Amino acid sequence: MKLFNTLTRQKEEFVPITPGEVKMYSCGPTVYNYFHIGNARPFIMFDLLRRYFEYRGYKVTFVQNFTDIDDKVINKANEEGVTYDVIADRYIKEYFVDAEGLGIKRATYHPRATETMDAIIDIVKTLIDKGHAYVAENGDVYFRTKTFPEYGKLSHQPLEELQAGARISVGELKEDPMDFAVWKAAKPGEPSWQAPWGKGRPGWHIECSAMVNKYLGPTIDIHSGGLDLTFPHHENEIAQSECANGCTFAHYWLHNGFLTIDNEKMSKSKGNFFMVRDAAKEYGYETIRMFMLSAHYRTPLNYSEESLKMNKASLDRLYEARNNLEFRISKAQGDAPTAEEAEALASLQQYKEKFIEAMDDDMNTANALSAIFELMRDINAYSGSHADATRAYLKGAYDLFMELTGVLNIVQKHDDAEDPDKAKIEELIAQRAAAKKAKDFAEADRIRDYLLNEMGVAIKDTRQGVQWSRV
Numbered sequence: 001m002k003l004f005n006t007l008t009r010q011k012e013e014f015v016p017i018t019p020g021e022v023k024m025y026s027c028g029p030t031v032y033n034y035f036h037i038g039n040a041r042p043f044i045m046f047d048l049l050r051r052y053f054e055y056r057g058y059k060v061t062f063v064q065n066f067t068d069i070d071d072k073v074i075n076k077a078n079e080e081g082v083t084y085d086v087i088a089d090r091y092i093k094e095y096f097v098d099a100e101g102l103g104i105k106r107a108t109y110h111p112r113a114t115e116t117m118d119a120i121i122d123i124v125k126t127l128i129d130k131g132h133a134y135v136a137e138n139g140d141v142y143f144r145t146k147t148f149p150e151y152g153k154l155s156h157q158p159l160e161e162l163q164a165g166a167r168i169s170v171g172e173l174k175e176d177p178m179d180f181a182v183w184k185a186a187k188p189g190e191p192s193w194q195a196p197w198g199k200g201r202p203g204w205h206i207e208c209s210a211m212v213n214k215y216l217g218p219t220i221d222i223h224s225g226g227l228d229l230t231f232p233h234h235e236n237e238i239a240q241s242e243c244a245n246g247c248t249f250a251h252y253w254l255h256n257g258f259l260t261i262d263n264e265k266m267s268k269s270k271g272n273f274f275m276v277r278d279a280a281k282e283y284g285y286e287t288i289r290m291f292m293l294s295a296h297y298r299t300p301l302n303y304s305e306e307s308l309k310m311n312k313a314s315l316d317r318l319y320e321a322r323n324n325l326e327f328r329i330s331k332a333q334g335d336a337p338t339a340e341e342a343e344a345l346a347s348l349q350q351y352k353e354k355f356i357e358a359m360d361d362d363m364n365t366a367n368a369l370s371a372i373f374e375l376m377r378d379i380n381a382y383s384g385s386h387a388d389a390t391r392a393y394l395k396g397a398y399d400l401f402m403e404l405t406g407v408l409n410i411v412q413k414h415d416d417a418e419d420p421d422k423a424k425i426e427e428l429i430a431q432r433a434a435a436k437k438a439k440d441f442a443e444a445d446r447i448r449d450y451l452l453n454e455m456g457v458a459i460k461d462t463r464q465g466v467q468w469s470r471v
C-alpha cells in the first residue's frame with residue numbers, strides 16, 4: 001500500500017515497524033461542543049484507514065484522544081457555571097453518538113488528557129532534565145525549540161522563517177519567541193494538577209506526545225490529523241517526542257484536506273459550520289459518510305446541499321441493488337452455479353482488484369467507490385437479463401458486493417424491526433394478485449394506488465414475485 005507522507009511529500013510504500021502490525025495515532029476532538037462536518041472528515045477517513053488495514057489482515061492498534069482540558073473547555077464550563085469535567089463528559093458522550101451514526105468504530109484506546117496526567121508529567125520532566133524544556137519564573141514550562149535543529153521538518157519551513165514569524169504574547173515568559181508551552185502554571189479558579197515543579201495543566205501539544213508513548217511506544221507507524229494540525233501542533237509533537245525519547249516519532253504523517261463551505265475552511269471560529277447531527281437529521285448519517293468517501297481524503301471537499309443530495313441518491317441506488325439481490329436470493333433455487341454463471345462470477349473479481357488497487361493508492365476512496373458502482377451495474381445487468389439465475393450466482397455476487405461495501409462500511413444496514421403493517425401489506429398484495437387473475441384490473445390498480453398513497457408502500461412485479469418496499 002502506498003501512502004502520501006507529509007514528512008517527505010511523497011507517496012511511499014507502507015512498511016510497518018513490525019510485520020503484520022500497524023500502530024496508528026490520530027488527533028481527536030477538543031470536547032466543548034458537538035462536532036461539525038469538517039471535524040468529521042479526519043474521524044471518518046482515518047477510521048477507514050484502520051478498517052482497511054484490518055481488511056488486509058493487519059493487527060491495528062489505533063489511538064484517538066479527547067482533549068478534555070483547555071481554554072475552550074474551561075470557558076464553556078464557566079459560561080454554564082459547571083466544572084470542566086461536566087462539559088467534557090457530556091461532549092465525549094455526544095461524540096460517540098455521532099461517531100456511531102457515521103459508522104466510525106471505537107478506537108482501541110480513547111485516552112483523555114486528564115486521565116493521562118502521570119505520563120504527561122513524566123515526559124515534561126524528561127524534557128526539563130535533558131535541557132529541552134525549562135520552568136519559567138511564573139511556573140509555565142516551555143520547550144526550548146533551538147535544542148531541536150530539525151524543527152520545521154514536517155511543515156517544510158526553515159528555522160529562520162519560523163523565527164521571523166514567532167512572537168511572545170503578553171504574559172509569556174519565554175527565552176525565545178520560538179519556544180512553546182508544554183505546561184501552563186495554575187491560574188486562580190482553574191483546574192490544576194500537581195507536578196514536581198508546581199501546579200498547573202498541560203499544554204495541548206504535550207498530551208499527544210505523552211499518549212503516543214503510553215499506548216503505542218516511542219515510535220509509531222502512522223500519525224494523522226487535519227491539515228491545519230501540521231503546524232504548529234504536529235511539528236511540536238515531533239520536537240517533544242524525539243527530544244524526550246531520542247528516536248523517530250512517526251514514520252508516516254497523513255493529513256486530510258479541508259472540508260470547505262463556499263470554498264472557505266469550515267471552522268467553529270468562523271461560524272460557517274454545520275453540526276454533523278443537524279445535517280444527519282436532514283440527510284441521514286450514512287449520506288454524510290458517503291459524501292466523505294466521494295473524494296480522496298487529501299483533496300479539498302466542498303460541502304453543499306446539492307452534493308449531499310447527490311450522495312444520498314447514489315447510496316439509495318446501492319441499497320436498491322442490495323435489496324433486489326436479497327429478494328432474488330430468497331426466491332431462487334440452485335446451489336451450484338451454471339458454467340456461464342461461474343464465468344460471470346469469476347469476472348466480477350476484476351472489480352475487487354480495482355477496489356484494492358484504488359485503496360492501496362493512498363486510500364483513493366473516490367476510485368474505490370467507482371469500482372463498487374461498476375460491480376453493481378455488472379450484477380444488475382446479469383441478474384436482470386437472467387430471470388432464472390441460480391441462488392449460487394446471486395449469493396456469490398451479493399457476498400462480493402457486501403464485502404467491498406463492508407470495507408467502506410456503507411450499505412450494511414437492515415431494517416431489523418419487522419414492518420408493523422407486514423401482514424396487512426401482504427394480504428393486500430394477495431388480493432391484488434387475485435383481482436389480476438380475475439382480470440379485474442381496475443381493482444388491482446386501486447389496491448396498488450392504495451398501498452402507495454395511503455400506506456407508503458411501493459410494489460414491483462418481478463418474475464420472482466411481488467417485491468415491496470417502503471418509500
Ligand code: AMP
Nearest residue numbers: 029030038039041042225226258259266
Ligand atoms: P478540533 O476539535 O478543532 O481540534 O478538530 C478535530 C479535527 O478536525 C482535527 O484533526 C482538525 O484538523 C480537523 N478539522 C477541523 N476543521 C476541519 C475542516 N474544515 N476540514 C477538515 N478537517 C478539519
Ligand code: ZN
Nearest residue numbers: 027208233237
Ligand atoms: Zn495531536
